[in-house]
Amino acid sequence: xxxxxxxxxxxxxxxxxxxxxxxxxxxxxxxxxxxxxxxxxxxxxxxxxxxxxxxxxxxxxxxxxxxxxxxxxxxxxxxxxxxxxxxxxxxxxxxxxxxxxxxxxxxxxxxxxxxxxxxxxxxxxxxxxxxxxxxxxxxxxxxxxxxxxxxxxxxxxxxxxxxxxxxxxxxxxxxxxxxxxxxxxxxxxxxxxxxxxxxxxxxxxxxxxxxxxxxxxxxxxxxxxxxxxxxxxxxxxxxxxxxxxxxxxxxxxxxxxxxxxxxxxxxxxxxxxxxxxxxxxxxxxxxxxxxxxxxxxxxxxxxxxxxxxxxxxxxxxxxxxxxxxxxxxxxxxxxxxxxxxxxxxxxxxxxxxxxxxxxxxxxxxxxxxxxxxxxxxxxxxxxxxxxx
Amino acid sequence: xxxxxxxxxxxxxxxxxxxxxxxxxxxxxxxxxxxxxxxxxxxxxxxxxxxxxxxxxxxxxxxxxxxxxxxxxxxxxxxxxxxxxxxxxxxxxxxxxxxxxxxxxxxxxxxxxxxxxxxxxxxxxxxxxxxxxxxxxxxxxxxxxxxxxxxxxxxxxxxxxxxxxxxxxxxxxxxxxxxxxxxxxxxxxxxxxxxxxxxxxxxxxxxxxxxxxxxxxxxxxxxxxxxxxxxxxxxxxxxxxxxxxxxxxxxxxxxxxxxxxxxxxxxxxxxxxxxxxxxxxxxxxxxxxxx
Numbered sequence: 001x002x003x004x005x006x007x008x009x010x011x012x013x014x015x016x017x018x019x020x021x022x023x024x025x026x027x028x029x030x031x032x033x034x035x036x037x038x039x040x041x042x043x044x045x046x047x048x049x050x051x052x053x054x055x056x057x058x059x060x061x062x063x064x065x066x067x068x069x070x071x072x073x074x075x076x077x078x079x080x081x082x083x084x085x086x087x088x089x090x091x092x093x094x095x096x097x098x099x100x101x102x103x104x105x106x107x108x109x110x111x112x113x114x115x116x117x118x119x120x121x122x123x124x125x126x127x128x129x130x131x132x133x134x135x136x137x138x139x140x141x142x143x144x145x146x147x148x149x150x151x152x153x154x155x156x157x158x159x160x161x162x163x164x165x166x167x168x169x170x171x172x173x174x175x176x177x178x179x180x181x182x183x184x185x186x187x188x189x190x191x192x193x194x195x196x197x198x199x200x201x202x203x204x205x206x207x208x209x210x211x212x213x214x215x216x217x218x219x220x221x222x223x224x225x226x227x228x229x230x231x232x233x234x235x236x237x238x239x240x241x242x243x244x245x246x247x248x249x250x251x252x253x254x255x256x257x258x259x260x261x262x263x264x265x266x267x268x269x270x271x272x273x274x275x276x277x278x279x280x281x282x283x284x285x286x287x288x289x290x291x292x293x294x295x296x297x298x299x300x301x302x303x304x305x306x307x308x309x310x311x312x313x314x315x316x317x318x319x320x321x322x323x324x325x326x327x328x329x330x331x332x333x334x335x336x337x338x339x340x341x342x343x344x345x346x347x348x349x350x351x352x353x354x355x356x357x358x359x360x361x362x363x364x365x366x367x368x369x370x371x372x373x374x375x376x377x378x379x380x381x382x383x384x385x386x387x388x
Numbered sequence: 389x390x391x392x393x394x395x396x397x398x399x400x401x402x403x404x405x406x407x408x409x410x411x412x413x414x415x416x417x418x419x420x421x422x423x424x425x426x427x428x429x430x431x432x433x434x435x436x437x438x439x440x441x442x443x444x445x446x447x448x449x450x451x452x453x454x455x456x457x458x459x460x461x462x463x464x465x466x467x468x469x470x471x472x473x474x475x476x477x478x479x480x481x482x483x484x485x486x487x488x489x490x491x492x493x494x495x496x497x498x499x500x501x502x503x504x505x506x507x508x509x510x511x512x513x514x515x516x517x518x519x520x521x522x523x524x525x526x527x528x529x530x531x532x533x534x535x536x537x538x539x540x541x542x543x544x545x546x547x548x549x550x551x552x553x554x555x556x557x558x559x560x561x562x563x564x565x566x567x568x569x570x571x572x573x574x575x576x577x578x579x580x581x582x583x584x585x586x587x588x589x590x591x592x593x594x595x596x597x598x599x600x601x602x603x604x605x606x607x608x609x610x611x612x613x614x615x616x617x618x619x620x621x622x623x624x625x626x627x628x629x630x631x632x633x634x635x636x637x638x639x640x641x642x643x644x645x646x647x648x649x650x651x652x653x654x655x656x657x658x659x660x661x662x663x664x665x666x667x668x669x670x671x672x673x674x675x676x677x678x679x
Contacts, residue, residue, distance in 0.1 A: 047496065049604050051504025182649045209649045213608060215599055218398040219644035219651075222391055240506050240600050251516055251524055252394070272508055272600055 026062055026081040037080040038073070038333065040323060041100030042110040042316075043121070048088025049213065049238055052268055053113060053312045057135075058083065059305050060313030061110065064320035067300075074324045075333070081320070086112060090120035097121045101128040107333040108323050110316060112136060113153075114237070116184040122146050130335045131326075131342055133319035135311075137261075138188040142360040148335075150342050152319040153285045153311065153352060154364040156185070156235070156261070160192035162283045162367040162383045163233050163259045168200040171257055171281075173231035177206040177224045179245070180235040189235030189261055197233075205229040212238055217245040221252045232258040239263055243272030250276045257281065265370055265377050267310045280372045281380075285352050286314035287368035289379035297351035311352070318350035322363070356386050390522040395640050401529030403636020404536040408591035409613035410620065410628035411543070412584035418560035418623050419580040420472060422483040426491035428610025430585045431592025434460050435601040436498055438593050439507045449512065456593060457586055464585025468578050476577075491607075499603050511597035532594045539587070540629055547625070556580060560623075612639075615659040621669030630670055634658075 026042075042061060045054035061081055069078045082103065084096035093112055100106055101124060111118050111125070111134030118136040125132050126146050134141070139155040167173050178193055180186035186209065194204060206227035208220055224232065232254075236242040242263055249258075257280075263269055264282040288298040288309065297317055301309040325348070326341035327333060345363065348355040355363040366384030370377050409427055416424045434456050441452035471490045475483045517526040547553040558566040559576040567573045591609065599605055616635045620627025635655050642654035662669060 047499060047504075047603075049602070051499065051603070052506060055504055211649050211652060213604065214651065215608060216398060216402055216640065216643075218395065219640065219648055222394060222644060223648075226391070240602060243506075243600060244598070247516075251526060253524070268506060272506055274508070 024083040026058070026065060026083060037078045038075055038327065039080045039082055039103075039106050040108045040110065040320070041097075041103065041106045042081050042083045043086050043093055043096045043100065043112055043117075044083055044110070045088040045112075046083075046085035048086075048092070049240070050086075050088035050114065052239075054085075054088075056267070056310065056312035057110075057113065057316045059301070059307075060309075060316035061320050063297075063301060063304055063313075064317045064324075066304075068321065068324040074327050075331070079320075079324055081110075082106060086117060088114075090117055093117035094120050094124060097124055097128075101130075106130070107327065107335070108133070108338060110134070110319050110323075111149075113312060113315065114183075114185065115141060115188065118149070119184055122149070125149065131323070131338050133323055135315040135319075136185065138184050139192065140184075140188060142362050147339065147361075150357070150361045150363065152315045152322070152350075152355075152363055153262075154367055155362055156189040156192045157196075158365060158385055159261055159283045159367050160189060160196040161385065162369060163193055163261070164196035164200045164202065165383065166281065166283070166369050167231050167233060167257070167259050168197070168202050171231060171259075173257060174202045175205045175228065175230045176202055177208065177227055177229035177232045177256075178204060178234070179206075179208050179210070179220060179224070179232060181212055181237040181241070182209040183212060183237055185237050186235045193233050193235070210241070212241060214241055215244070217241075217248045218252070220245065221248050221254055224249070224256075225252065225254055230256050232256060232260075234258065234260040234264065236261065236263045236269075239266055239269040239272055242269050243276070246273040246276035246280075259283070262286075262311050265310065265372065266312065267308050270372070270375060270377075274375070277372050278374050282370050282372070282377075283367040284311065284370045284377070285364065285367060286311040287370050287377070287379045287382075290368045290382050291349065291353070293349040294351050294353075309351075314351040318352050318355070318363075321350065322348060322355060353382070353384070354386070356388075391644070393521075393523045395644050396637065397523060397525060397529065399637035399640035400633060401526065401532055401636070402640065403616075403633035404529075404532045405591055405595045405609060405632075406613045406616045406635050407629045407632025408532075408536055408539065408594070409588055409609050410616040410632045411539070411625065412587045412591075413613060413617045414620075414623060414625055414628045415580050415584045415587070417617075419556070419577050420476075420483070422472075422480045422487070423614070424584065425484065425487045425610070426467065426471070426494060427584065427588050427613070428606030428608070429491045429494040430460060430463065430588030430606070431595070431609055432601075432603065432606030433463060433494055433498060433592070434589030435509065435592040435596040435605065436502055436507070437589075438509055438596060439502075439601050443507065443509065449510075453593065457589055460585045460589030461582045464582035465578060467585065468581035472577070472581065473574070495603050495606070504603065507601040509593075509596040509601050526598075528594070528597050532598075535590065535594060536629075539590070540625075543625060552579075612655060615655050617669075618659055619662050619669055621671040624669065624671040627669050627671035 086093035086096045109132045111132045113135035115136030115138035133150045135153045137156045139157045180190035259281040298309045330337035330341040353364045365386035368382045369380040412427045437456035441447045511528045513527040555571045616631035620631025643651035
């Protein structure tokens, strides 16, 4: 009896855990099997604090997959995506990428939206020698000599310049409080913002880091209040941190303008923080009203998923679309040929913006400025730094 | 001074949550001599039950609360039957591993059933709080502090002034002697698990409007509550309360006056200091004395 119960519990646990964390293969309706398909790998969080973002990322990738296959697939074959759970951790991401990289028929990969995980995977990516499209925004990722990294979101040097430009020029605020996560994304963002504000003639009244998954921001909010800052610039990694901070900021009576990195306009952040984010500004790589391509993606995404689109789904949509385009342009699945085809992409209108890859592997070079108008994200303007 | 008072209020509010979860740790440890590493998941499951009934089904808050607490009592009983009881004659290690497994199982089951998206649970009171002089008193933190105080008082009365409470104490001190005296040991341990699950559940429901409802919320709280339990003295109810409150205050003041990024480090520096200098904690008894 005891053995039976143990077997039952073990089996049930394995079924649940295995079901959540195991690898998956995403095919569109016309795909038939591994032998007759072109396959790409995708590292994404299925479990852990980033699981919500992983769901959105997969939605975007699946939507692109459907469209690519509807248009004839890749090299005349259906495209297929193989997924691995990164557990929202760096070791998890490394393990997930290793599992995918061991499958020799995978011709390219989608990496993480989190810079820290891309940093962790970078050595293995270099060894594997196949293109990896990623969404992390730490500028260093494409500047460390790894030729296989291709970024599908604008990096933080651009977001910092846009935050600084909008805050100093449009809002006329000169005394800044910078609030940022202490992970790779937050630290690099804060550094870039400090540089951009310095060039714009603004002063930093407070530079305050915090660790991810903080449960209380009272000391941070009180520090902002004491600093006398007249505007806040932020780089939050996780939406629940942003939600707690936003609520405590308003509770403790801080009402200065706030210009945040893209997470401030994420679907999850808007849901969690609610009215606490009303009136804030964000730099957003995806803004539905910024272009026809963004509008078309938004329409298709809403129709497919019944939820609002954001950058967590738009970058994977673009990555799958552009990777498929590059493989078709290359005419073969040779990694070097795909790499060269990706670097040659110019003027591709994606959901996130117009892709013009530079020699480092950065595809986008600007951001949109949006405002949270009572929960509605209103497009203000796009600032692009691409100079041809 | 304003700053100090604001930090003190927040520290006590957070500390009260740690204390509630730490109480669950202590009760189970006293009854079974093992640490239940799924205690944090009890908080998470209760919070999700509230989301299902109060948010998704839009049932009245009080009814949802009662259902969630009833569900936690049932979960505590099932936990005892499935995780502890089959291993009750083994050493502490298999039981601890079993509770870790149960913790992973609960987290992933909730993820599979509800999905990964964090949820919002409205606070009990419509008003966010009010200003007393320059200090903002968050109504949810006030509720957390009040409920913790009531539960501690109830627990004191229950253990010290009721027959069943004394039976529970006897069971925790010496199971064999308690059995010889006619106390239904298995029933007492079952009751302990049920009560601990309810305590964890109440903590989860109280903290949900502050931290949001997510799969990770249980682990986040439990880690600090575990540290609070060690600081207070494993197995001591007063110690769990004092340890929880102390931890909340230390990390809040440490963040404000030393470093925000190292906020979590302060809690664990204190933990390590206690393990080295006073391993029995503030109120715990020495192992030699217990033997």
